[in-house]
Amino acid sequence: MSGIEVGGTVAAGYEDVREEFAAVLNNPDEGPDHAAQLVAHVRGELVVDLWGGPHIGADSLTPVYSSTKGAAYLVVALLVQDGVLDLDREVAFYWPEFGAHGKDRLTVRELLAHRSGVVGADTGFTAEELADDRAIAERLAGQRPYWRPGTAVGYHAYVVGALAGEVVRRVTGRTIQEIYEERVRAPYGLDFFVGLPDSEAGRVLDTLPMAPTPAQQAEIAANPGSGHSLGGIAFNLNAEKPTDIVEAGNSYALRANGQLSFGGVGSARGLAGMYRAILGDGLEQGALLNEETLAEFGQIQSDGTDLVSGARSVFAVGFGALSAEKYPVLGHGSIGHSGAAGSLGFADPRQRIAYGYNRRRFAYPGGAAPENVHLVRALVRAATA
Structure with a gap:
């Protein structure tokens, strides 16, 4: 059989997930350099651990963009x-x-639900500022909001992590990156870094730019957008040098600093592992979040037309409310986050599923890659069979 081969294993009953993943890797629209990873735990059991594509292995790391927000x-x-x-x-x-x-x-609740109105800065950020959460927070403290705070939702793509991080720093005297390393990444041994050490840099594969089909190219050309629209401000296209998101995600400074909105680096094992740690199934360390906290952070806070993207947005307390959006097969209260290149991680506390998907080439049109819908559906079907 020609095409990209799938590496890794699935538990008995999850063969359809492997077939779906193989179809993703060999989608002719993706090109021969498509590479991805998929990992899932169900009720504490590792049931899917797959990878495939040029240069990628089970332990390869890639930028995960906004999955960092999780x-x-x-x-x-x-x-x-x-x-x-x-x-x-x-x-x-x-x-x-x-x-x-x-x-x-x-x-704080409204801030995390993308309701603050400060999605960016009037004159944009330099590349150096965008890699520095403290610099972002300092600029936005004095920024006039673009809508009345608390009255509408708009995705704070590049800045919500910095805003939350400054609140945490003011309360604890420590950064989110430091607390994450101490309480989450190190004790659970996760290959998901928010602040990449130089010792791990050799494992990182740069994100490859999007390769849109002719139809997608035509759609992009027909909808050029404006650097001064809310979307342009949120994605820093109003800066003197507009941000190229692929270039930014591949930058050393963003990775090393662990920029909290989109500077994380990880593998599918790392993403799934963090959400498994939230649930705690089968782990000696136990669950990171108790049932009350998990329920509160899974409760929907924002549901409406997103002033930045123009599409519907549904947010829980920070996390995406996934079952109310693209993934109706998931249980209510599932929490997670996607990343611009196509990654997705989540925990489903009702069905006890932890999921991580990661890919190397930037997906069209950005956000959770479309194949996640099919992969999640196959996974849930197997988990509930």
């Missing part, structure tokens, strides 16, 4: 669980400077 939200959830943070306190209670220009009544 790690940032997990740290916030741990601090709420500890009683250190209150979701219904105003952000300005913890970070007074943020209260400028009518942002003083915005709560």
